[in-house]
Amino acid sequence: MTMERRVSxxxxxHFNAAHRLFVPGWTDEQNFATxxxxxxxxxxGHNYDLVVKVTGEPDARTGYVINLSDLSAIIQQQxxxxxxxxxxxxxxKEFATLNPTAENIVYVIYEILRQQIDPKFDLSVRLYETDxxxxxxxx
Amino acid sequence: MVFxxxxxHFNAAHKLFNPSxxxxxxxxxxxPCANENWHGHNYELYVTIKGEPDKETGFLYDxxxxxxxxxxQxxxxxxxxxxxxxxDFLRGKMCSTENxxxxxxxxxSAHLPASVKMHSVKLYETPRIFVEYFGQ
Numbered sequence: 001m002t003m004e005r006r007v008s009x010x011x012x013x014h015f016n017a018a019h020r021l022f023v024p025g026w027t028d029e030q031n032f033a034t035x036x037x038x039x040x041x042x043x044x045g046h047n048y049d050l051v052v053k054v055t056g057e058p059d060a061r062t063g064y065v066i067n068l069s070d071l072s073a074i075i076q077q078q079x080x081x082x083x084x085x086x087x088x089x090x091x092x093k094e095f096a097t098l099n100p101t102a103e104n105i106v107y108v109i110y111e112i113l114r115q116q117i118d119p120k121f122d123l124s125v126r127l128y129e130t131d132x133x134x135x136x137x138x139x
Numbered sequence: 140m141v142f143x144x145x146x147x148h149f150n151a152a153h154k155l156f157n158p159s160x161x162x163x164x165x166x167x168x169x170x171p172c173a174n175e176n177w178h179g180h181n182y183e184l185y186v187t188i189k190g191e192p193d194k195e196t197g198f199l200y201d202x203x204x205x206x207x208x209x210x211x212q213x214x215x216x217x218x219x220x221x222x223x224x225x226x227d228f229l230r231g232k233m234c235s236t237e238n239x240x241x242x243x244x245x246x247x248s249a250h251l252p253a254s255v256k257m258h259s260v261k262l263y264e265t266p267r268i269f270v271e272y273f274g275q
Contacts, residue, residue: 014265016178016179016180016265017178017179018152018176018177018178018179019179036219037218037219038219040219040220040221040225042152042220042221042224042225043152043177043179043221044150044151044152044179044218044219044220044221045150045151045152045153045177045178045179045180046150046179046180046181047179047180047181047265047266084171084178085170085171085172085174085178086174086176086178087152087174087176087177087178090176091174091176130148130150130181131181
């Protein structure tokens with residue numbers, strides 16, 4: 001009898017980006033009341049840390065759930081190439097109309113990665129906007 | 140001699156872009172940091188002062204006052220701001236971490252009491268990149 005042993009493996013990546021939180025139909029006063037200094041029209045920015053968690057049964061031959069260099073390459077090509085050193089509001093199609101809150105960013109990254117990672121694996125994405133503020137989307 | 144450090148932080152947008160150069164030259168020298176639409180960082184700021192503790196208080200300097208001066212003179216001007224556009228003490232300067240550290244030193248030294256001797260400004264742009272300035 002074989003016992004299923006599911007293991008989670010994590011890869012951490014990072015990117016630096018500028019953004020601004022605002023609702024386009026609102027006045028500056030409404031935006032500042034809701035988003036505070038994050039609504040500065042001249043933008044501000046963060047060092048984002050991204051933690052991608054893949055859960056599944058290790059392959060019987062390789063012992064790997066997923067090859068970490070493959071996972072890293074997927075994150076770099078599909079996520080970091082889009083967002084690193086970018087203005088999320090101005091330079092990305094994903095946030096051209098979607099407010100780039102940490103919540104929305106983690107959701108977008110999850111959806112991008114979900115297309116790339118075998119459906120037999122569970123996926124969860126955690127995004128640190130600062131050391132003290134982070135969000136997580138387990139799908 | 141005792142060294143006392145206060146850590147503060149701020150988040151800001153910037154770009155590395157020399158306006159007297161072409162876009163191509165800026166991209167060649169500064170790479171993705173030259174993105175005209177800005178990018179950003181979480182900066183961590185370490186301000187270190189030095190001296191002998193006061194005999195009556197045991198303090199080098201009241202660290203709450205030091206924190207207040209750093210916030211008032213530096214981080215409130217930088218936090219959630221665009222460094223190239225909105226910061227008076229960086230106007231006309233390249234917004235490198237080096238120049239930012241020097242600018243912070245100059246702002247603080249102008250506002251700290253003469254009895255407080257600054258030792259260094261250490262500024263992290265990312266957890267892996269930081270500069271130190273000792274005022275010389």
